Amino acid sequence: MSYFNEINIRNPRNTSVREVVSENGEFMIRTRKPDQKKLCPRCGSPMMQRENNVKYCPVCHYTEMAQKAEINIKMAEEVKKELPKIEIFQVSASGLNKVPNLESKFSYLVADRNTNTIWIWKGTQCSPGEAYKASVESTKLKSSLRLYSASIVRVEEGEEPETFPKIGAELEAMERERLKKEEEDLKHQEEMRKRKEEDALKHKEADALRQKEEEARKLKEEEARKQKIEAERKRKEEEDRKQKIEAERKRKDEEDRKQKIEAERKRKEEEDRKQKIEVERKRKEEETLRLKEEEERKQKEEELRLEKEQELKQKAEEEQLLAEEVARKRKEEEEHRLEEEEAHERREAEERQLKEEEERIARDEERIASESLQKPAAEVKPPPELEEESGISKDTELKEAISSLTLVRGITKEIAIKLYKVNISTIMELSLSDPENLTASGISLDTLRQVIRNAKDLLGLD
Numbered sequence: 221m222s223y224f225n226e227i228n229i230r231n232p233r234n235t236s237v238r239e240v241v242s243e244n245g246e247f248m249i250r251t252r253k254p255d256q257k258k259l260c261p262r263c264g265s266p267m268m269q270r271e272n273n274v275k276y277c278p279v280c281h282y283t284e285m286a287q288k289a290e291i292n293i294k295m296a297e298e299v300k301k302e303l304p305k306i307e308i309f310q311v312s313a314s315g316l317n318k319v320p321n322l323e324s325k326f327s328y329l330v331a332d333r334n335t336n337t338i339w340i341w342k343g344t345q346c347s348p349g350e351a352y353k354a355s356v357e358s359t360k361l362k363s364s365l366r367l368y369s370a371s372i373v374r375v376e377e378g379e380e381p382e383t384f385p386k387i388g389a390e391l392e393a394m395e396r397e398r399l400k401k402e403e404e405d406l407k408h409q410e411e412m413r414k415r416k417e418e419d420a421l422k423h424k425e426a427d428a429l430r431q432k433e434e435e436a437r438k439l440k441e442e443e444a445r446k447q448k449i450e451a452e453r454k455r456k457e458e459e460d461r462k463q464k465i466e467a468e469r470k471r472k473d474e475e476d477r478k479q480k481i482e483a484e485r486k487r488k489e490e491e492d493r494k495q496k497i498e499v500e501r502k503r504k505e506e507e508t509l510r511l512k513e514e515e516e517r518k519q520k521e522e523e524l525r526l527e528k529e530q531e532l533k534q535k536a537e538e539e540q541l542l543a544e545e546v547a548r549k550r551k552e553e554e555e556h557r558l559e560e561e562e563a564h565e566r567r568e569a570e571e572r573q574l575k576e577e578e579e580r581i582a583r584d585e586e587r588i589a590s591e592s593l594q595k596p597a598a599e600v601k602p603p604p605e606l607e608e609e610s611g612i613s614k615d616t617e618l619k620e621a622i623s624s625l626t627l628v629r630g631i632t633k634e635i636a637i638k639l640y641k642v643n644i645s646t647i648m649e650l651s652l653s654d655p656e657n658l659t660a661s662g663i664s665l666d667t668l669r670q671v672i673r674n675a676k677d678l679l680g681l682d
Contacts, residue, residue: 264363304398306385307331309361311354316361322387324377327354329361331370332385338362339384340374551680558678562627562647569623573616621645629674630667638663651675 258267260277267275276283309316309329322328324343327350331338338358342351358372375384618637624646625636638661644650655668 259363259368261363263359264368303333303365305333306387307365308387309357311350311357316357322377327351329354329358330385330387331361331365331367333367334385335383336367336370337383338367338370338372340372341380342374342376344377555680562624565623565627566620569620573619617645625650628671628678630671631674635663635667635671647675647679651679651681 260267260280260282262282263277263280265277265279268278269275274283308319310319311327316329322341324345326343327346328341329338330341338361340354340358362370618640621640622633622636625631625639626633628647642658642661644653650672653672655665655672658668659665
């Protein structure tokens, strides 16, 4: 291990870095190699740098602020701490824990700096999950211990190869070496303290000598600077005179060039004007021809449109006549069907009424016969059919009106009775009635309008 004082000096004419090194009381200048590209502390990949002075890892996206490049004057003692040759880490749920020994219940990571190897040791009683986690944690451990070139080897308990470290003996040897190293470090620190005092004295003498040389150099530089300033002044005066002569010559050349450019511009303007006139003439001729063709095309389209409209109009008239004929025939068929249905219903109603009348007369005759047997002949009254002849005729009319009016959609028996009370007994009378004149029946005006409309539709009236 080397211990030295160093001063980093950046040469302004060159980007390389040189070191002034004091080692064993002697001074030397040597070129230092540039630092290697920084590696990601998380995954070990090379770090990249953005323009905003931020370093990042393109693999795991770890970021950190990069230090600005600056000139450092370092007068410090660098002591590299020697790391242990073998370290044992137990894999647990919280991560890696440093332990002194191996157990069969767990998986361990053994970092062996002697062979530059990271061993993944699996105990016989260890679960596969912990063994898998140990494999994952091995790459992180490789980065954290800065063993970037180390190889990763998996072994199981009882199958360790000969290169696998002897944990107990290695740890005892490491402890003895550590104690020995501490004693050497103490001795070396004492030597370094004495060496620092000697170096400080030498530096002080060298600084005094360098200060005298610096003052003499500054005097020479000041004299040379004054001479250089005077020579620079004379040179500038001569250059200014030459520049004035050159500027006058350039001004005349510029004026001649501008005159030529102006004449050329006028010539081009005249040519452009003539070309524009010719183009405008051709455009007008083309526009006239296009308008003429457009007018002829529109005239032809108008003639075609009129012919199509005439054809469509004829077709529409023919279709209308055909539809009217079909509607007329359909209306006649519907009226004929309705008349037949109405006649059939009327016949059925008359037959049903005659049957009821016969049954009623038979019941009255039986009743009169039974009464004549019980009472004297003087008390026998005339038959009820003679007394209530007018009532029988009214019942018949009401039944006929109900049977006729209920044929209309929307008319129930109750509505038919109300319409009969206002002298409406047939569908024709209902279709020709004014709904406002029938409101005395107790039916709403909207209902009357609807049933009158349905009656007109049934009879085929508009």
